[in-house]
Amino acid sequence: MKRFSQLFLVALLSGATTLGAYKLLFDSNGVFSSNKSPITTLATESYNKKVGLSPEVVDFTEAAEKTVHSVVHVKNVSYKTVTNPMLEYYYGYKGGQTQEQVGTGSGVIISEDGYIVTNNHVVKGASEIEITLNNKKSYKAKLIGTDSKMDIALLKIDADEKLPYTTFGNSDSVKVGEWVLAVGNPYNLTSTVTAGIISAKARNLDASGIQSFIQTDAAVNPGNSGGALVNTRGDLVGINTMISSMTGSYVGYSFAVPSNIARKIIEDIMEYGNVQRGILGVEGGELNATASRELGIEQTEGFYISSVSKNSGAERSGLKKGDIIVKLDNQSIATFADLSGYINTKRPNDKVQVTFVRDGNNRTVPVVLSKNEFFSTEFKGIELENIDAADKKKFNLDYGVKIKSISNENLAQYRDELKGNIILSIDNVKAKDIESVSKLLNKKDERQSVRLEMINKNGEVFRIII
Template identity: 75%
Template sequence: MKRFGNLFLVSLLSGATTLGAYKLLFDGDLTHSKSVVTVAPENYSRNVGLGAEAIDFTEAADKTVHTVVHVKNVSYRTTSDPMLEFFYGFKGGQQQEQVGTGSGVIISEDGYIVTNNHVVKDASEIEITLNNKKTYKAKLIGTDAKMDIAVLKIDADEKLPYTVFADSDNVKVGEWVLAVGNPYNLTSTVTAGIVSAKARNLDTNGIQSFIQTDAAVNPGNSGGALVNTHGELIGINTMISSQTGSYVGYSFAVPSNITRKIIQDIMEFGNVQRGILGIEGTELNGSFSKELGIKESQGFYVKKTSKGSGAEKSGLTKGDIIIKLDNQNIATFAELSGYINTKRPNDKVQVTFIRNQKTMTVPVTLSKIDIAIAEYKGLDLEDINATDKKKFKIDYGVKIKDINNEKLNGYANDLKGAIILSIGNTKAVDVESVSKILSNIDENQSVQIELITTNGQVIRLIL
């Protein structure tokens, strides 16, 4: 199992429709949903071959600064004094106000705003300040912690300026972009740069398909807008890569297509609809290809398919090399996961792959995320749900769904339904992260597992 290196389950996989389908989705069949996103026309021209001095950024900046807001997050934490508790038995505490700040982007004239989940996490109160200094209390509509996106709503006394969404799949490396944020509750701040890379995988537990830019972004700019030279949204600035916590050259944004899909799901369903292809595998490179004895050095190598998944039903099998999804070329895992993240369960994707040096294409219907199961030493593992989180008072972990190991049958009553918290001292966040952990562990290697049994007892086992 080691030789496949960073083998992991492709189970991010949730989908928004393409731009045309998106428009149809909101304006056509789904009459109960509400459209809050405006999509830009696809046929805009690019400033190709021009240096920064030859490009006028003022139009894009003027369009965007009025759509970017300051987000203030107020939370309260109860503090206690151990000395008072010890000497006087005083067990009360004082509430201490904590304030966090970030940026957000207005996406509709009636006050819907998109920002980062981490900007508003655990907020008791959320205050929005517009670029004209007007302030409003905001309501949290929904969040997606995995993708670090949140949707807010304010009730303004006027129609608000808002951003339009560009197709982030059409963004080109080297294209000029502006990063706009409102970090200090003054007015919106604009920085310029270029797209440094697309589908960048930072090995996080959530999204793995960032747009990378060298436009300066600092912590207070989280949730702000990344726009093209027409002022159209191509991403939500979400993080920087820095040991100091300040900008040192690279910033990252959640692509607009993924952001738009998350907004759509939250507005329609109240949560994000995730789906999966249902495959495990690894992206190819020169060394892996040589080890596997194949000629291809790019694409996604399928190690196995999940039982009952769309991939299995479509006939995908071990050894297939995925090179294209619909019209999108696939060379890396980040490109694969990024594209599937713009789709929903039950959407059909045309999967082009190489098998025995022949190129083939089959339609695959994306499965619901709840069928995603990891298997380890006879334990079938699945993601926990909201009920599990509330029952065990946890926000991560994977549940033991079933036991297929005869050696563990005597412990079945304690293990079935238990929640695994860590494997080998690594946090078991979800099925996806567990699959990645297990891909680097030899099947014959003994590993310590920490779990919570169904009666709430925390135990450690060596498997």
């Protein structure tokens, strides 16, 4: 009897345990119930956005399909005469051998009637430019205009059909960590697509501080220059321009001209024949811990104004030395590249809302961008700018353009003699100002010789042919 009681008690406890476990695990409120509302939530579950690499999260195929048909192969053909100095010296031989040089890159069709954007360095010095579409058709291209500072060039082909093209996206709205595709023709491998993320924005790789690149880790190699950087919708957010590498090949970083800057340059070239640059009218530098400590201020981000240009929009709006610019319109300003990159998307007479810090308080004023008195253009490696009041007074002139710099290798030995000279006429056409000169030169082929009449620093007038 005692043994039976013990068996009964064990059976009773076993049944209770089984029933309790079932209720705990499988009942309507059990741990494994489909109706169960979790008591605790993982941190990752509190976000609506999914992260990962599975096809369910992000799909690149649509963007790639849209873009590969609008990215073209650009072939740059130039001719160089090679001479033998020994033959010239000993035998008076003056002849030379003409050699064909070929460079390649990429371009992006931006309209159905054949306008193509690429890098200036892809087509620089070209005697002929050939465009090959994704369907293998080839066309001769015309160079419409360039901007060497931003490394952008505009080409045009006359095709016998409406062409697929890529639409511009808003590069200001791209975010660090956002997926992007780089599409181009590296090493002559056409229609190559690589993926990566936006690594940084407003990267300045130029000593002048005028450039403002998008940095990405999408693989870009020689031949990708001028190709498309697109978001996952296939919108153009940048023109791939360069890589940072010790070897010449991709090692992890690449850079693109933001689409907003490229689009503004292209529209300027098409409408005005040159690039219209507006200026805020301030000089200074970006803040960091060291600069702020030297200036005796606490803020370590923003653009510190050290001087304001006379008669500029900034002066008329009341900006002054010591103000710290922290925002332009809705764009936050932490570095000089942030400021210059945003201003480069604007034109003279555009109005910008400038938010700045003064005496610890934020203020916002509208500033009308001034016309850049140092607006420049470039032709055959000669950069030109408007003459200033001092030049006009010194030489008793009311017109002319000044040689600002020379990058033409053939003129390198005369650089010091020519720099600062004032050009009075080009092919007997009066050089009134930089705008008229830019329009005149835009109609000329860089292979053509031009006759320049100029006045040097000593007031002597002379003529050269380049």
